[in-house]
Amino acid sequence: MRKLVLLGPPGSGKGTQAVKICEEFGIPHISTGQMLREGHLADPELDREMKSIMARGELIPDYLMNEMVKERLRKSDCINGFVLDGFPRTIDQAKFLEENVGVDYAILLDTPEELIEERICGRRVCTVCGGSYHVSILTTNVCPKCGGELGTRADDTPETIRKRFDIYQCLTFPLIEYYTKLSKLVDIDGSGSFEEVTKRVINVMRSLK
Numbered sequence: 278m279r280k281l282v283l284l285g286p287p288g289s290g291k292g293t294q295a296v297k298i299c300e301e302f303g304i305p306h307i308s309t310g311q312m313l314r315e316g317h318l319a320d321p322e323l324d325r326e327m328k329s330i331m332a333r334g335e336l337i338p339d340y341l342m343n344e345m346v347k348e349r350l351r352k353s354d355c356i357n358g359f360v361l362d363g364f365p366r367t368i369d370q371a372k373f374l375e376e377n378v379g380v381d382y383a384i385l386l387d388t389p390e391e392l393i394e395e396r397i398c399g400r401r402v403c404t405v406c407g408g409s410y411h412v413s414i415l416t417t418n419v420c421p422k423c424g425g426e427l428g429t430r431a432d433d434t435p436e437t438i439r440k441r442f443d444i445y446q447c448l449t450f451p452l453i454e455y456y457t458k459l460s461k462l463v464d465i466d467g468s469g470s471f472e473e474v475t476k477r478v479i480n481v482m483r484s485l486k
């Protein structure tokens with residue numbers, strides 16, 4: 278059983294590494310940002326309101342996120358574990374997760390700030406399947422997985438990126454201490470290429486029970 282949470286600032290490569298961990302261990306990748314972008318909130322008006330919060334780089338209220346994640350984790354594909362990417366983002370969300378599901382490890386991608394900026398500026402996402410890539414690995418403007426058109430994320434503007442960082446520092450950074458106290462934090466050096474980080478993550482994951 279592997280119930281995992283990925284932690285790290287915006288642009289630390291959580292999405293990319295989550296895909297690799299999920300391939301290795303055969304567990305689902307649950308990205309709350311992607312779920313919101315796909316419109317998992319049933320009410321269209323609520324969905325519109327939430328998309329405008331996201332475009333401003335702010336956080337969706339905890340109660341909505343908690344319910345969305347709780348429902349997703351009830352699905353049968355989570356029976357052997359999961360990788361949560363983008364959740365929890367606040368102490369309240371983390372407490373909710375511990376009380377309702379519990380996780381085995383919180384993996385922190387400890388990434389230098391210069392690298393983060395470069396990664397976010399080079400990020401391209403598929404407008405069809407939501408796949409996320411760095412320009413350095415792309416040869417055309419189409420998605421390598423589904424052939425869909427690639428674009429930039431609505432919240433990857435310089436102003437919004439700044440806000441997302443500030444929110445990370447204030448609300449999400451304290452999760453490192455929270456999971457450390459629970460002896461669940463696994464700190465991984467997030468510097469170097471995506472492939473180097475993947476090797477580190479997979480090696481560490483294989484060594485954990």
Ligand code: AMP
Pocket residue numbers: 287309310311313330331332334335336337338342362363364365366370432441
């Ligand atoms: P991400 O794709 O993880 O960078 O998330 C994109 C945006 O979705 C965030 O900036 C938030 O507006 C929203 N979001 C995703 N996950 C959460 C969460 N756990 N709590 C609140 N808002 C979230």
